[in-house]
Amino acid sequence: MKIFRGFKHPGLAPECAVTIGNFDGVHRGHQAMLALLSAEAAQRGIPTCVLTFEPHPRDFFAEKFKKPELAPARVGTLRDKLSQLKLCGVDQVVVLPFNAALASQSPEAFIQDVLVQGLGAQYILVGDDFRFGAQRAGDYAMLDAAGQRQGFDVARMNSYEVHGERVSSTTVRAALTAGDMAAAAQMLGHPYTISGHVVHGRKLGRQLAESAPGASDGFRTLNLRFNHWKPAASGIFAVLVHGLDAQPLRGVANLGIRPSLDPNDVNGGRVLLETHCLDWPAALGGEGAYGKIIRVELLHKLHDELKYDSLAALTAGIAQDCDDARAFFATYTETRRQTTRDRI
Numbered sequence: 001m002k003i004f005r006g007f008k009h010p011g012l013a014p015e016c017a018v019t020i021g022n023f024d025g026v027h028r029g030h031q032a033m034l035a036l037l038s039a040e041a042a043q044r045g046i047p048t049c050v051l052t053f054e055p056h057p058r059d060f061f062a063e064k065f066k067k068p069e070l071a072p073a074r075v076g077t078l079r080d081k082l083s084q085l086k087l088c089g090v091d092q093v094v095v096l097p098f099n100a101a102l103a104s105q106s107p108e109a110f111i112q113d114v115l116v117q118g119l120g121a122q123y124i125l126v127g128d129d130f131r132f133g134a135q136r137a138g139d140y141a142m143l144d145a146a147g148q149r150q151g152f153d154v155a156r157m158n159s160y161e162v163h164g165e166r167v168s169s170t171t172v173r174a175a176l177t178a179g180d181m182a183a184a185a186q187m188l189g190h191p192y193t194i195s196g197h198v199v200h201g202r203k204l205g206r207q208l209a210e211s212a213p214g215a216s217d218g219f220r221t222l223n224l225r226f227n228h229w230k231p232a233a234s235g236i237f238a239v240l241v242h243g244l245d246a247q248p249l250r251g252v253a254n255l256g257i258r259p260s261l262d263p264n265d266v267n268g269g270r271v272l273l274e275t276h277c278l279d280w281p282a283a284l285g286g287e288g289a290y291g292k293i294i295r296v297e298l299l300h301k302l303h304d305e306l307k308y309d310s311l312a313a314l315t316a317g318i319a320q321d322c323d324d325a326r327a328f329f330a331t332y333t334e335t336r337r338q339t340t341r342d343r344i
Helices: 028-044 057-064 078-087 107-118 140-150 169-177 181-188 311-343
Strands: 002-005 016-020 048-053 092-096 121-127 153-157 192-197 222-225 235-242 249-256 272-277 293-303
Touching (some): 028 121, 078 092, 078 192, 140 153, 235 272, 249 293, 249 311
Parallel strands (some): 016 048, 016 121, 121 153
Antiparallel strands (some): 235 249
């Protein structure tokens, strides 16, 4: 999959089948749309293209009007969005910076400058609630009329439903905010996942509950930065970690701002996913995970973030979270085995 920042690039295909959206979470509704896009592109012998935006348009307006409440909670980072689009078989992704120029562009100019001249769109697939252009003045009818005049096809896909409920980024956000990871996984088509490079922190966790002074073998953590200030999910979770061993590693993770730590911490003020593996791979030692790209599946929420008044209280809290995660995995593993037996 090719990724482009903007559409003024010689590597872009001269013609394409395109769909447009924020694709936050790349949920099952998105996946169904991308499957249809691929089928239509294959019939025409042209590549598929996803046109998406960064930052999210509502993030832009939240900053412009100094109203943070306008910004939506973010399901996934740009990295995770691109990873999921690649898994869906998309040929190229164009990431447009959503800025003042794009926000003020008329729907007619967007069609002509971006879709026709910029992307060479031959087929355009949009959702049933699609709006575009300044003041969201453009809609499906306007786009379809332009296609009839200029010779490109336009189609609209109806909502995708699971158990009678429309699947959208909004409903996924709501499930994650409520800590309902099973509902989120059902709408996403897979467990909610965050990926990224393991970065350095204060290395405080390894000093907590260490086997001997200076052993640094306590609660060692894998730190991933969530590059948005407002994640849809937050709290303490039972997780599976992929990318460090041949098999996924069980763990417990904190997603949030870690209220118990010093704000002057190297990652202070950042949203961080801190994961402690219940069984640390000996081959990694103390430093072997840094720089590696890992993928963390958040399977079950244990509780919201808590602020502890001392390191002793923090240590006891983490120990309890580890016990609770082990209890979850005992049930989770048994359920997975039962499901496998049922299929056989």
